Amino acid sequence: MHSIDMDLVEMTLDVMKYAIDRISNVTPDLGAPRKEEDLMRIVGETVTPDGIGGEAAFKLFRDVLVKATVPIDHPRHLAFVPAAPTRAAIMFDLVTSASSIHGAYWMEGGGGIFCENQAMKWLVSLTGMPNGTFGVFTSGGTAANLSAIVAAREEWRNKNADHIGHKGLMITSDAAHSSVQAMAKVIDADMLMIHCEGDNLTGKELQATINQLEEKDRKRLFAVVATGGTTNAGIIDELDTIADVCEKENVWFHIDCAYGGGALAAKSVRHLFTGIERADSVTIDPHKWLFSPYDCGAVIYKNMELAKNAHSQKGSYLEIFKDEGAHGFNPSEYQIQLTRRVRGMPLWFSLAMHGTDKYRVAIERGIELAQIAAKKIEDRPYLELVRPPSLSVVLYRRKGWTPDQYREWTYKNHRDGVALVTPTKWKTNGEFETVSRFCFINPDTTEKDIDVILDTME
Numbered sequence: 001m002h003s004i005d006m007d008l009v010e011m012t013l014d015v016m017k018y019a020i021d022r023i024s025n026v027t028p029d030l031g032a033p034r035k036e037e038d039l040m041r042i043v044g045e046t047v048t049p050d051g052i053g054g055e056a057a058f059k060l061f062r063d064v065l066v067k068a069t070v071p072i073d074h075p076r077h078l079a080f081v082p083a084a085p086t087r088a089a090i091m092f093d094l095v096t097s098a099s100s101i102h103g104a105y106w107m108e109g110g111g112g113i114f115c116e117n118q119a120m121k122w123l124v125s126l127t128g129m130p131n132g133t134f135g136v137f138t139s140g141g142t143a144a145n146l147s148a149i150v151a152a153r154e155e156w157r158n159k160n161a162d163h164i165g166h167k168g169l170m171i172t173s174d175a176a177h178s179s180v181q182a183m184a185k186v187i188d189a190d191m192l193m194i195h196c197e198g199d200n201l202t203g204k205e206l207q208a209t210i211n212q213l214e215e216k217d218r219k220r221l222f223a224v225v226a227t228g229g230t231t232n233a234g235i236i237d238e239l240d241t242i243a244d245v246c247e248k249e250n251v252w253f254h255i256d257c258a259y260g261g262g263a264l265a266a267k268s269v270r271h272l273f274t275g276i277e278r279a280d281s282v283t284i285d286p287h288k289w290l291f292s293p294y295d296c297g298a299v300i301y302k303n304m305e306l307a308k309n310a311h312s313q314k315g316s317y318l319e320i321f322k323d324e325g326a327h328g329f330n331p332s333e334y335q336i337q338l339t340r341r342v343r344g345m346p347l348w349f350s351l352a353m354h355g356t357d358k359y360r361v362a363i364e365r366g367i368e369l370a371q372i373a374a375k376k377i378e379d380r381p382y383l384e385l386v387r388p389p390s391l392s393v394v395l396y397r398r399k400g401w402t403p404d405q406y407r408e409w410t411y412k413n414h415r416d417g418v419a420l421v422t423p424t425k426w427k428t429n430g431e432f433e434t435v436s437r438f439c440f441i442n443p444d445t446t447e448k449d450i451d452v453i454l455d456t457m458e
Ligand SMILES: Cc1ncc(COP(=O)(O)O)c(C=O)c1O
Pocket: 081, 139, 140, 141, 142, 143, 177, 179, 227, 229, 230, 231, 256, 257, 258, 259, 260, 285, 297
């Protein structure tokens, strides 16, 4: 298994050939899931005492199993938050694995962590946060949000011993991503959701909500989470006025820009994020709008020491890493994970190869595609915009359709290999309505792709 022989050479060539073919295929088939029992019937048991051999296992993956997945970078995959990793980043993901780097501590991972930190420096510069701000790459937005709120909760308890033993309280809007509420559950904090009825959360609404808290709840409030690009509609909360309230009330201000963070690099919309520079922590997912392969999130802190106080693990076996001789930046001290992949390396390589200007252009294209799609929707009498596009998200309705028709249309387009576009819900005048939604990330999506999808709704 660990020796170098002909089987290894053949397997390596198979893998390299597959990787080259895959990244040079701009329109991979839009795969679809199959029932587990169907896959089992075709593939059979693959893990056996003697092994089935690299060639056979690889053939099963290439010919059957990968076809039961949806290529998230397909130009007509416009559902959820798609992805479009650069080819440079994908190839360097292979290099990252091949290099076997432990990304927890500088002592072992220094050269790789250096690469990550170069990429992180650029991310931090996009936020405009003050000197001393820095961050680390995580497995995604959920882990980044969790790392940030743990840091916030620890700081709240450290600053006042009365808070120890009490359950914390957080405030966010009902448009925040589900992971924010889920992570509050993980740390056993209560969550108060401000209802925003289709609009962004403002400082005024936040202040009114805080003013209504009972004294005992006000004492439990330790963090506010705003969103810089909601998943459903691309809406950015009023970050500047929320920052005013957080400063006045002395609560931690976290901004979840997991989806929208890439747009910080886009001049056309950068002004919408004014106030982000005043955050205590920010989440950005490079695996969404910064063209990194899965998985790569990032958490950024204004005060790294507070993050370190919350996350640094202690153990006699870890002391050497923090010794003088091992000196350097230790990513594991600033987020929830110890052993970690240096998952910022693919982003670094792609940034180093292409330069940041090409990133700005590719992100602007997503915003432009949303505007183009909106125009095409307005030009078709059977369609209607639900609201103007925000960032790269477009919500629109097919006049007269029921929720079932949206669902059947999604399944049919997926089955026919045309596109994956899924419905969502939007509240208008107090009522939830099923509507259709585009989220553009991939700069290879064409205007023709949009026409093809919209024509299937006629
Ligand atoms: C705004 C926002 N926050 C958090 C997440 C969760 O990120 P991840 O899936 O990388 O954990 C998402 C995912 O779509 C998101 O859009």
